[in-house]
Amino acid sequence: MPTFRTIKSLTQCLKGYRTAGLRVGFVPTMGFLHAGHRALIEESVARCDITVVSLFVNPTQFGPNEDLDRYPRALEADHDLCRTAGVNLIFVPDASEIYPPGFQTYVEPGPVAEPLCGAVRPGHFRGVATVVTKLFNIVQPDVAFFGQKDFQQCAVIRQLVRDLNLPIEIVTVPTVREPDGLALSSRNSYLSAADRARARCLSRGLFAAHAAFQAGERDSQRLVETAQAQMTEVDQLQYLQLVDARTLEPILGSVEQPAALCVAACVGTTRLIDNVLLIPPPQALADHELELVSHVIGRQATAGAAGPRPS
Known part of the structure; x- marks a missing residue:
């Protein structure tokens, strides 16, 4: 398994x-790999x-x-994984190597x-869009793999690939x-034992909202309130928003399209993000929405039925 440090050699x-x-x-990472990165790698190996x-820890x-x-x-440890x-x-x-002297294009x-x-x-x-574009140009992959946890990053990259006509x-x-x-x-390593225990309230809140959605709740405000009620242990709730899964625009009123409930919070000094997808039953979706779901959640594309679960 060769390791390359220069663009030319790679x-x-x-x-x-x-x-x-x-x-x-291609699986672009910032290192300190864990089981989430392994899942991306295994998906690439399979496909x-x-x-x-x-x-590469991207400074920009x-x-x-x-x-x-x-x-x-x-x-x-990254090499071993x-x-x-x-x-x-x-x-x-x-x-x-990525940002040589005189670099100025973003x-x-x-x-x-x-x-x-x-x-x-x-x-x-x-910074994300710049480094991903550069890495895509260097590697020229057929397929690139990203994790749903970074939901907005995935949306930005999908838009980037469409807008710049990248064949990826x-x-x-x-x-x-x-x-x-x-x-x-990777940032979970910053958490003390006590903060680690408190951080669980984020996924509890998201799962509670997902369960309510599966039970038939469609009111966006009540879904957000259901999640927020479980998140009282965080030190700062930066945002908790229910957004359209494609555009990331806020959803007000009834949730009738693929949506993402996204959260960012500080627990101690550590900033954490998470999300859960709220997908109406496939028969309720238009063809373009079904296509979106397949891109957003990959192997869970038949969802609506499959809920979030620990891995």
């Missing part, structure tokens, strides 16, 4: 695979001939006073990047959770 290697007509899957994983998506310098890193999961190539560039995402995390982390999705299929893999429901995240 692209030279990948050229041979493309000449051979092999299907290339593609070659799987490439990048390990961190704002002032955020955790760039202390973001967890574990390169040796990649090897056992079936990765073929690893790309581990330095920041100067990708500006549109309205889909403005609400939710975009409102509380100005510039974050500009985007696959969103369902969130992987701890047995108690907490969504796996």
